[in-house]
Amino acid sequence: MRTGIGYDSHRLAEGRRLIIGGVDIPFERGLLGHSDGDVLCHAIIDSIIGALGLGDIGRHFPDTEPEWKNASSVDMLRQVVDLAHAEGFEVSWIDSTVLAERPRLAPHIDSMKEAISRAGIPSGTVNIKAKTDEGMGFVGKGEGMAAYAVCLLNKL
Ligand code: MG
Secondary structure: OEEEEEEEEEEEEEOOOEEEOOEEEOOOEEEOOOOOOOHHHHHHHHHHHHHHOOOOHHHHOOOOOHHHOOOOHHHHHHHHHHHHHHOOEEEEEEEEEEEOOOOOOHHHHHHHHHHHHOOOOOHHHEEEEEEOOOOOHHHHOOOEEEEEEEEEEEEO
């Protein structure tokens, strides 16, 4: 078995949709990024790539590539799950935490698990937790959002 850790953060900006865990969440600002800025999917992607020992998200999805401009991060996650299979591993478990001061994410967690299942990670093998940073730091001040993920891969 292998474990991996992933971390990501994105700045909040006007005129962007807020997409977290593949879910479009109504809010007055969204996460800025070359892709859709999905901070949770990016943390999960990096945890899987880390467990595979294959570098990081920037190596597999360079932000200089037009192909990944406004790309769906769920599609990127699917590619990484397929890469894990090609390397002889299955994703056995993901645990994750999203840090966001606003909006409240708890009501969207089941939809996020459903969206992530479309990337080939069944909803029964993903846990998503949502927390605020109690007004402290860049998350607390509403400048951005962050996410952590750990994964367990098992040899097929
Ligand atoms: Mg990112």
